[in-house]
Amino acid sequence: MNGRGVTQLFLASTLYGTATLAAALDSGALPPAGRRILLTSNHSPTPEITPGLPALPGFAALRTRFDEVLDWNAVIAPQHPSSWAPRPEDVPLWERQLRALWGLGEDRVELIVESLQVPPAQSLCRLFPGAAVEVYADGLMSYGPTRFRLDPQIGMRVRRVLHLDLVPGLEPLLLTEFGVPAEVVPAAAVLKVLAELAELAELAEPATAYEGPRPAADGEGPALLLGQYLSALELMSPAQEEELHVDMVRGAVARGHRDLVFKPHPSAPAAYSRGAEAEAERLGARLTVLDAPVPAETLYQQLRPALVVGCFSTGLLTARALYGIPVARTGTGDVLARLSPYQNSNRIPLTLVDALVPDLATGTPAAGAADAEEPEPAHLSALVTAVGFTMQPKVLAERRADAERYLARSLDDTTRRYFTRRRLTTLGLPGGVPAPLAFLPRSPAVRRVAHRLRRRFGAVPGSRP
Numbered sequence: 001m002n003g004r005g006v007t008q009l010f011l012a013s014t015l016y017g018t019a020t021l022a023a024a025l026d027s028g029a030l031p032p033a034g035r036r037i038l039l040t041s042n043h044s045p046t047p048e049i050t051p052g053l054p055a056l057p058g059f060a061a062l063r064t065r066f067d068e069v070l071d072w073n074a075v076i077a078p079q080h081p082s083s084w085a086p087r088p089e090d091v092p093l094w095e096r097q098l099r100a101l102w103g104l105g106e107d108r109v110e111l112i113v114e115s116l117q118v119p120p121a122q123s124l125c126r127l128f129p130g131a132a133v134e135v136y137a138d139g140l141m142s143y144g145p146t147r148f149r150l151d152p153q154i155g156m157r158v159r160r161v162l163h164l165d166l167v168p169g170l171e172p173l174l175l176t177e178f179g180v181p182a183e184v185v186p187a188a189a190v191l192k193v194l195a196e197l198a199e200l201a202e203l204a205e206p207a208t209a210y211e212g213p214r215p216a217a218d219g220e221g222p223a224l225l226l227g228q229y230l231s232a233l234e235l236m237s238p239a240q241e242e243e244l245h246v247d248m249v250r251g252a253v254a255r256g257h258r259d260l261v262f263k264p265h266p267s268a269p270a271a272y273s274r275g276a277e278a279e280a281e282r283l284g285a286r287l288t289v290l291d292a293p294v295p296a297e298t299l300y301q302q303l304r305p306a307l308v309v310g311c312f313s314t315g316l317l318t319a320r321a322l323y324g325i326p327v328a329r330t331g332t333g334d335v336l337a338r339l340s341p342y343q344n345s346n347r348i349p350l351t352l353v354d355a356l357v358p359d360l361a362t363g364t365p366a367a368g369a370a371d372a373e374e375p376e377p378a379h380l381s382a383l384v385t386a387v388g389f390t391m392q393p394k395v396l397a398e399r400r401a402d403a404e405r406y407l408a409r410s411l412d413d414t415t416r417r418y419f420t421r422r423r424l425t426t427l428g429l430p431g432g433v434p435a436p437l438a439f440l441p442r443s444p445a446v447r448r449v450a451h452r453l454r455r456r457f458g459a460v461p462g463s464r465p
Contacts, residue, residue, distance in 0.1 A: 006033040006034050006107060009039060009124070009131075010039065012114070013040070015294070030134065039070050040053040052071065054069060070102065085123045111131045112135075114136055133159065134159055134162060136185075138314070140167075141174075143172050145174070145177075145396050158175055160182070161181070162185055169378075173388045194301065197297075198297070222259040223309060224263065225260060228311055229268040252307065259285070260285055260286065260287045262288070297322070307327070308325050310329065328359065332354045333417065343392065348387060352380075354417070355380060355418075383406065407430040
């Protein structure tokens with residue numbers, strides 16, 4: 001099949017996602033097409049004053065895979081792409097308008113999108129109701145369940161989930177309720193594209209180049225600290241996030257690193273790095289802040305870091321899986337313990353990083369247990385399935401028996417951190433409160449007694465399931 005009469009529409013909002021698309025195209029993972037159009041979407045709260053994807057360093061290296069690059073924000077202006085969705089009765093009008101605007105004619109349209117559960121990906125799928133859909137996933141959330149019960153008219157059209165093999169042996173749960181198979185984008189293709197991106201980014205944006213001492217070919221680079229702007233996601237307060245960065249500095253220095261690089265999240269305020277800078281100075285270490293809007297993988301190639309430190313960034317597992325760089329986590333357990341609501345889609349990335357990446361302070365390889373071994377692929381898959389089911393029991397209803405089996409066999413002091421007793425009780429799963437006592441957490445009388453005890457004696461052991 002030569003792809004004539006087929007137009008593929010690719011939707012991307014990040015440089016890393018666009019690199020994933022480029023790697024998929026280079027590796028032949030996508031079918032042929034007569035025309036390929038990249039739709040860029042700027043999800044910033046203020047896209048009118050925030051540079052879009054085409055303005056980022058290195059984008060020119062990626063756009064060569066596409067025949068055209070179009071701005072989705074301009075098409076739906078003044079609506080915001082993260083919130084706008086077409087009214088059902090307007091879909092035929094929109095499709096005719098877009099076919100005319102983009103010169104699609106009678107071409108068969110294929111959609112390649114990210115984050116299918118929400119706009120703009122879901123909006124685009126509704127605007128072309130006859131189009132086949134491919135979903136690409138570049139992060140750890142693809143290993144988790146679909147966030148919402150998806151309209152079958154969209155879910156049944158998805159042919160594949162394309163993803164990076166960040167956790168070898170682990171299959172994504174995303175869209176498995178529709179029987180959608182997962183396919184890995186080859187690592188060699190990904191590394192080739194990221195190398196192009198790093199080279200062009202450094203040429204286009206010299207400020208991204210690290211000015212500290214460069215390691216020799218067989219030498220050791222700096223420790224790279226990754227910020228995530230978790231307070232914007234309401235996963236911690238700004239003060240807690242700044243303290244997290246300070247902990248990264250302390251931990252890296254305690255491991256013997258004196259040359260540190262901090263890469264803040266592009267949207268994070270400059271103030272978020274000040275505590276880290278002050279702590280590095282106090283400890284006699286050199287800290288360089290690189291705030292250019294480039295993927296962490298660009299720095300992996302430019303700096304060849306000796307260690308990558310983060311909370312639960314996808315960048316930790318790309319460093320480990322694609323580049324073989326040592327990694328360490330900090331703050332992961334604290335965020336996991338207070339993550340709310342339970343269904344929060346960050347739960348799977350937190351679980352994976354906590355289970356796989358050594359703790360920065362203690363060096364333990366998994367789950368904070370001093371004698372823990374890294375979980376075997378089968379055990380990790382069972383853990384992720386159990387966590388995924390407890391997050392979305394309606395979406396993954398067919399996985400209940402798998403979750404029960406895992407919890408009955410493997411729930412212990414190490415793995416309990418990934419679940420809450422309240423959630424297990426609500427779902428009637430092993431590890432929850434036994435059925436005859438299930439009324440206790442909901443009893444006003446019991447809550448009043450616990451409240452009085454807490455006021456008098458402080459925290460009551462076991463009072464927070």
